[in-house]
Amino acid sequence: MISKTMEEALNNQIRLEAYASQYYLAMASWCDKEGLEGAAEFLHFQSVEEKEHMMKIFHYLSEVDGFAVTPAIPQPPLEFDSVQEVFRLVYDHERKVTQSINDLVAICYKENDYNTLNFLQWYVEEQREEENQARTILDRIKLIGNGGQSLYFIDKEMKKFLAAAQAKEAADAADPGA
Numbered sequence: 594m595i596s597k598t599m600e601e602a603l604n605n606q607i608r609l610e611a612y613a614s615q616y617y618l619a620m621a622s623w624c625d626k627e628g629l630e631g632a633a634e635f636l637h638f639q640s641v642e643e644k645e646h647m648m649k650i651f652h653y654l655s656e657v658d659g660f661a662v663t664p665a666i667p668q669p670p671l672e673f674d675s676v677q678e679v680f681r682l683v684y685d686h687e688r689k690v691t692q693s694i695n696d697l698v699a700i701c702y703k704e705n706d707y708n709t710l711n712f713l714q715w716y717v718e719e720q721r722e723e724e725n726q727a728r729t730i731l732d733r734i735k736l737i738g739n740g741g742q743s744l745y746f747i748d749k750e751m752k753k754f755l756a757a758a759q760a761k762e763a764a765d766a767a768d769p770g771a
């Protein structure tokens with residue numbers, strides 16, 4: 594059992610997660626085109642993660658007798674000015690998602706929906722980590738700067754961020770309650 598207000602709010606979140614998945618996929622493709630293999634792999638991985646975030650809500654809605662709406666997704670941008678711009682946009686988007694999760698939590702209290710509140714705890718934690726990760730990447734890119742070999746070093750760093758994200762995913766899968 595879920596209220597219409599909560600159902601609609603969760604469907605909005607489904608749309609946002611789906612857009613994040615497409616957005617990061619478009620960024621991955623641009624990075625590939627620019628020869629930034631490490632950044633592309635990282636963004637492909639993030640894109641799949643966002644799809645999983647979407648599906649988790651999708652299944653939750655079915656479980657509580659709600660209706661999960663398959664979202665229409667607007668065309669994301671396909672061209673970017675620089676790898677720095679890409680990760681600034683990732684950071685902006687993650688902050689937007691965090692705000693949206695916080696709004697959902699506020700609705701849970703208004704609706705006395707403690708099931709959904711409990712379900713959303715995973716997202717609260719995930720957003721803290723994702724926002725922190727995006728900010729750290731952006732800081733690292735700024736630190737490396739715009740020198741001659743900067744793109745080479747940025748791309749190398751991105752492979753390390755990917756390895757860390759993959760290790761975290763493996764740890765979460767091994768111990769989902771942690």
Ligand code: OFO
Binds near residue numbers: 610642690719723
């Ligand atoms: Fe779905 O966590 Fe990023 O946006």
